[in-house]
Amino acid sequence: MKLLLITSLTMSIAAAVPPTDKKPVTDQYHGMKIVDDYRWLEEAGSPAVKAWTGTQNKHSRAWLDGRSERADIEKQLTAMYAKDTPSHNGLVSRPGQIFALKFQPPKQQRLLVTMKSVDELASERVVLDPIELEPKGQVAMDWFVPSPDGKLIAVCLSKNGSEDGTLHFIRTETGESLPDKIAHVQYPTGGGSVAWLPDSSGVYYTRYPHKGERPEADLHFYQQIYFHKLGTAAETDEYSAGRDFPRIAITELETSDDGRWLHASVANGDGGEFSHYVCETKHGSAWRQITRHVDCVKQAVFSHDGSALFLRSVKDAPRGKVLRMPTSGTLADAVVMVRESEAVIENILPTAQFLFVADMLGGPSRVRQLRLDGKDASILQMPEASGVGGLLEADGRIVFRQTSFVAPAAWMCYDPASGAMKKTALFNTSPVDFSDIEAVREFAVSKDGTKVPVNILRRRGAKLDGGNPTLLYAYGGYGISMRPFFEFENRLWFDRGGIYVIANIRGGGEYGEDWHLAGNLTKKQNVFDDFAACAQHLIKGGYTRAEKLAVEGGSNGGLLMGAFLTQHPLVARAVVAHVGLYDMLRVELDPNGEFNTTEFGTVKNPDHFRALHAYSPYHNVKDGTKYPAVFFLAGETDGRVNPAHSRRMTARLQAGTASGHPVIVRLSASSGHGMGTGLTEKIAQQADVFAFLFDQLKMSGK
Helix, strand or coil: CHHHHHHHHHHHHHHCCCCCCCCCCEEEECEEEECCCCHHCCCCCCHHHHHHHHHHHHHHHHHHHCCCCCHHHHHHHHHHHHHHHHHEEEEEEECCEEEEEEEEECCCCCCEEEECCCCCHHHHHHEEEEHHHHCCCCCEEEEEEECCCCCEEEEEEEEECCCEEEEEEEEECCCCCEEEEEEEEEEECCCCCEEECCCEEEEEECCCEEEEEECCCCCCCCCEEEEEEEECHHHCEEEEEEECCCEEEEEEEEECCCCCCEEEEECCCCCCEEEEEEEECCCCCEEEEEHHHHHHHEEEEECCCCCCCEEEEHHHHHCEEEEEHHHHHHCCCCCCEEEECCCCCEEECCCCCEEEEEEECCCEEEEEECCCCCCCCCCCCCCCCCCEEEEEECEEEEEEECCCCCCEEEEEEEEEECCCCEEEECCCCCCCCCCCEEEEEEECCCCCCCCCEEEEEEEEECCCCCCCCCEEECCCCCCCCCCCCCHHHHHHHCCCCCCEEECEECCEEECCCHHHCCCHHHCHHHHHHHHHHHHHHHCCCCCCHHHHEEEEEHHHHHHHHHHHHHHHHCCCEEEEEEECCCCCCCCHHHCCCCHHHHHHHHCCCCCHHHHHHHHHHHCCCCCEEEECEEEECCCCCCCCCCCCCHHHHHHHHHHCCCCCEEEEEEEECCCCCCCCCCHHHHHHHHHHHHHHHHHHCCCCCC
């Protein structure tokens, strides 16, 4: 009787899906006519779209709250976070002190803290708590940069997850705010950055056009570099560089340790092309371009004394090599310090005596120590299957964040003088036990024969009888690698017999630039083929079966979810797609869309158009198809991915599916792309996702 009631309720709710009006619009691309019934859902501010959003949210809320475990799941997550230890990220070293962003539940947002060293947690002091600026937790720190002497901090703040940031200046000792404020230095399209003068009297910073300087459509493009002297009005700030940068420039600034040189790394959108510029920090110095896109230099870092730049290049070396050139010289003067090997070079850190290189080995990481001439390499001893991030020097020691699939992250400290490695005072403990969970690495075989790593987290002794609820996660884009990470929330998943899988598919950087380029532009279909192969691998290997398989991804991974469910509707039972892209023919018209053309391509190019149209999820929904259950999540203030993608894909899939499985959407007014989302909202989102998955895969907590 209970099963009958639940089935009847599900059918009743499915039948009550709010209808969406069709208002056809016809576009023509390279001789092909395409009809769009839901273009009107792009008009975010219109009363009709607001009404649609309210109706859909109400429908989704009723469905989610109707799951018997939903409220209990949120309580369990809240209790876990209450027991979680604080975590520190974004460490920056200055003489005699360390700065960090500290996440400390139940605080809604990260705190900006300082301490004497990574070993003296008792010396920690809060410099800025955003909750004091806005009690509901809707103000977040996008980033911060301390002055060279550590006495001042430039902090970028934004509201409601928008990442539309204003630059503030704070005294480290007192937390007092200086009167200087600079608007529009940060936006999701190209981010933002700051670099201080050596005497801390002013900053170079990125700035977007202000109203009246360019047309409205260009206000989140044409990022340029300006100079601000503390104590002066922002309106009098001087232009420094950027008029010749790409429209879709993404600029990062850095000063040398000696304060003489300033470096700008300028990305051409999100596709991985960079150019680099240097100038002296003294007033009136001219910028000089030292690399171009064709030089394939991904990273430039000053030597300890500022006399040279170490360059990470993939020119004729897709897994990376390291060059060294005089800061006052040209690329023609560069010499190879570290040659290409099987390992992918991800990051470089030169110190006064050594060069440290962080490598990626298909997912796991390692760190090498070399002399400054690139010789006498040795590998730092770490546990297998570790991830490495945040490499920096502090008080003559090397500090980095070590991650794992089955253990909380910890900041580690390595002393080059003694060779000793130890865990610092900055480490996490888990609020739940993971001792029964193991990580197993296997390889799926993609459509073209490529071997694709799958990292399988499971309870020890799990039976491979095809009956395990399994969640498969991946990203597959922009050269971003999926390194080991720990999420204690997944204890709820494992406790219900679940298996969690992370795939290192093409489009990422796990095997270097070739791995990335094999999954972008007209080769993007390889990404979707890899993911489908990973799903089939789990089924063939006895881990699960189609009705017990769910998939999840976000942003570019949301696109992956859309392509997977339209190309393989019967392979998985449930799909969770966060802040995804679904209409690949109009994505470049979005606020952040043009930045993605170097990764996805443009409909203006016939070859790109054909590839985009072939996999565009929105255009490949076929009426009468039995699609899996789908849960879309998006933030109304998202400046990276237009939430209209989720609105339109929801409407199209609700109209097209014949399975009777739910297609619901969660459109949050208090979040954007995920950055800066308050803790309460994060927990609520995660509770909704678990409630959806537990229901669809029939995972009981009893």
